[in-house]
Amino acid sequence: DIVMTQSPDSLAVSLGERATINCKSSQSVLSTSNNKNYLAWSQQKPGQPPKLLIYWASTRASGVPDRFSGSGSGTDFTLTISSLQAEDVAVYYCHQYYSAPLIFGGGTKVEI
Amino acid sequence: EVQVVESGGGLVQPGGSLRLSCAVSGFTFGSSWMSWVRQAPGKGLEWVANINQDGGEKHYVDSVRGRFTISRDNAVHSMFLQMNSLRADDTAVYYCARGGWPPDFWGQGTLVTVSS
Numbered sequence: 464d465i466v467m468t469q470s471p472d473s474l475a476v477s478l479g480e481r482a483t484i485n486c487k488s489s490q491s492v493l494s495t496s497n498n499k500n501y502l503a504w505s506q507q508k509p510g511q512p513p514k515l516l517i518y519w520a521s522t523r524a525s526g527v528p529d530r531f532s533g534s535g536s537g538t539d540f541t542l543t544i545s546s547l548q549a550e551d552v553a554v555y556y557c558h559q560y561y562s563a564p565l566i567f568g569g570g571t572k573v574e575i
Numbered sequence: 576e577v578q579v580v581e582s583g584g585g586l587v588q589p590g591g592s593l594r595l596s597c598a599v600s601g602f603t604f605g606s607s608w609m610s611w612v613r614q615a616p617g618k619g620l621e622w623v624a625n626i627n628q629d630g631g632e633k634h635y636v637d638s639v640r641g642r643f644t645i646s647r648d649n650a651v652h653s654m655f656l657q658m659n660s661l662r663a664d665d666t667a668v669y670y671c672a673r674g675g676w677p678p679d680f681w682g683q684g685t686l687v688t689v690s691s
Contacts, residue, residue, distance in 0.1 A: 464637075503677040505620075512670055512681035513612075513620060524679065556620055560677040563634035565610075565622040 465489050465559050469568035476573065482544040484571045486557035491537045494561070501561035504533055504542045507570075508553045516555075517542065549575065577601040577680050581671045584685030587661055595656040595685060597671030605649040608675025611656050613667035614684070621667070625675035626654065639665075661689045 466489040476482040492501045500520035505513040515524045517533035520540055530545045544551055552575060557568040583595040597609070610625040624635045624645040633645050644657040654671060666689050672678030 501676070507620070512683055514681070515677065515679045518677060518679070554619075558620070558622070558677060560675075563625070564636045565625070565677065567620040567622065570619045 464564055465492065465561065465566050467557055467559055467566050467568035469555075469557055469571050471571060472569070473572040473574065475575065476544075476547045478549065478575060479546050482547050482551070482573055484542040484555055484557075484573075486535075486540040486542070486568050488538045488540075488559055492559045492561040493537050500536055500540070501559055502533075502535070502540050503558050503560060504531075505556045505558065506551075506553045507556065508550075513556065544573070547573070547575070577673065579671050579673060579680060579682035581669060581682045581685040584669065584687045586688045586690065588691050589662060589689055591661050591689070592657070592659045593661065593687060595658065595669055595671075595687070597654040597656075597682065599652050599654070599671075599673065602673060604652040607673055609647060609654045610672040610675050610678040611645060611654075612670045612672055612678060612681070613665075613687075614670070615664070615667045618667075622678075623669070624656070625678075627675065658687070661687075663689050665689050 468487045470485045502520040504517040507513045521533045532543045534541050554570045578600045580598045611623040626633045626645045642660045647654045668684040670681045670684045673680040
């Protein structure tokens, strides 16, 4: 199984500042057949279900603000929140969908 | 509007069984992979299983394979999770989600508690 490792476990960022979350997979999630990274990011606010933010490592899901961006390829990925807003307080999960079982990272808690 | 609504959770004794249901609307269910994802109290997300559009392809996490069965009925826009031989470590909120690769829209979840 692919292991997903996120860092840091938590971070505190001032309003308007940048937040950066890292995710590393134990093996590449880049498909050579279509050159796509099978890596997604989801956000879970307190008391709510998860919400998909990013898929294919860098494609924003519908309605996701452009302050959220994803980057990386192969085994190393990053989620960046360019200017943190109060409503961005949440736990963020990376997850691979290259192969079953789909695996989530341990989560990164973002606080103000 | 996409809606995904789970039901069937509750308290069950170790070794018991439970059947979760997921009713959907607002999208073409018969054209969508579907997934179950769970979250133990205070813990992270764990993918449980997914199923393809006609139910002919299913995948499970190792910890539930042989005990849980995912299924769907496209005629009534519903997905199910039959859970047998339940253990304490199956205690979690179980989310139904549209999509399989990856899940892209989750319901509010239903709580399953396995305890004597």
